[in-house]
Amino acid sequence: MQSRDLQLKQLLETDLDVLIIGGGINGASVATAISSSEYRVALVDKTDFSSQSSQNSSGLIWGGIKYLQSGKVFLVRQLSRQRNALMRAYPSQISETRFLLLFDKENWIKRRFVYFGTWFYWLLGGGRTDRPRLVKKEEIRQLEPALARKNGFTGVEYSDATLVDGDARFVFNLIDKATRNSSLAINYLTVTGLNFTRHEGGSAWCVSLFDEINQKKITINTRVVVNAAGPFADNINQLAGVNTKYRHVFSKGVHLVVKRFADPGRVLSFFSSDGRPFFVIPTGGESSIGTTDTKVCNQDTHVDEMDREFILTNLNKVLAKPFQLSLTDIISERSGVRPLAVSRKNEELKNFFHLSRRHLIESSKDFPIITIFGGKLTSCLEVGTDVRREISSFLDSPNILFQNHWLGEPDAKTMSEFLDLAGSMMNHKNLPDALFKRLWRYYGEDAYNILIKINSEPDGSAIILKEFDITRAELDFIRENQMVMKLEDFIRRRTLFALTFNKQELSDLPGMWQACEILFGDLAGSRYDEYFG
Known part of the structure; x- marks a missing residue:
């Protein structure tokens, strides 16, 4: 993933075909699904990627066995098949x-x-x-x-x-894959206005954004908006002046x-x-x-x-x-x-606790905006495919070429080759095998870059945070490629630190301050205090 500053520069220089609002599981799956096309695509999120519902799930990829109680057999069949597809696509x-x-x-x-x-x-x-x-x-x-x-x-x-x-790491990996296919993805970029205009040369959304990091207002244009804002989807539609059949x-x-x-x-x-x-x-x-x-x-x-x-x-x-x-x-x-997701006609919900997490896709009749209602981790592949189809109809490009297999991690052979190489290179570094398996899960083929740094740089193999075997080389890679803007991004969403240690334990970890210095340089003090107070 390119740096945030570079992606912001590219965003300001580009008229988009598709802007995806929301960096949770729905937005991530759509970004990945259409990133292999010729569309000019950007994804934005008002905070960090996967910082709302998608970081607070159970982390289960399940077929919804509990929905059998309420007779939703077809839904359970769909979710079970989607679970199977995800297990095949992401075996590690x-x-x-x-x-x-x-x-x-x-x-x-x-x-x-x-x-x-x-x-x-x-x-x-x-x-x-x-x-x-x-x-x-x-x-x-x-x-x-x-x-x-x-x-x-x-x-x-x-x-x-x-x-x-965990859920947040999985969502980030999807977004990272989309950026490797030339899509843009920028966190801490809040949508503050949506204005649709028609003219002789065509039509477009004028989108007002606020850069929370640099404290600046910017404006971009896009042909289609995908509202993947999760629990905030109704707010985005209200901002755009769009009426929908469904609500949350x-x-x-x-x-x-x-x-x-x-x-x-x-x-x-x-x-x-x-x-x-x-x-x-x-x-x-x-x-x-x-x-x-x-x-x-x-x-x-x-x-x-x-x-x-x-x-x-x-x-x-x-x-x-x-x-x-x-x-x-x-x-x-x-x-x-x-x-x-419920119909706006249902003002009173008599069976609230029987509602499922099924997703519904609604395209506006008046504006080129697609809203995703509901959804869950297990159905992300179907969400990506469904929205991709809707985008093609809006852009009059039903025959545009997509990668059929847009999902998935590198195959088992490639993973095996990486682990064999890691084993042969690292025997003299005294690093655990579990470290290299985790590097593969987190970074896929980019893990080779970390491996090279561990092997070639004098302090690359030094373990800074021993609780998850995080080396200096990995922290350098995270700083340069993982768009970590705040300490919470690193310890809550790029890793599991904030889930498995309380705040006092985190602040007492021997390598936490050093990790903060590596990630943020001159801003280390302010980022550390921002999180720990």
């Missing part, structure tokens, strides 16, 4: 994961019912994952010693998938991250007091617990006392006393809104 970043759903001894009938449901789920997914199975209480006691024995838990085990390095309602989801107490190789699941499935999800060596589902009226949410009490109370019901958790055990918290 998305891992098939076993889910162990717990039932206490009083719920044996429900356990049987769910067991048959998981087989139906498996069939809807084309049988592409490991098969479901029943798990006896003796095995569960061996697998998960932290669980309360008095509950006599038995279980049902089935497969879905998880993001190995919001559900708040909260996760708490605590020290790992469950097997890191699986997701543990149980039913909360309100009947919803709760998950204990491996997160950077720790455990993420959630999620809640609370109807809220706006996009700005935070974790409150009731959220913490609800999650910990439900979790402690299934844990043995020595493993039960309190507020002091919380490492970090996540709170985000799920934007749920």
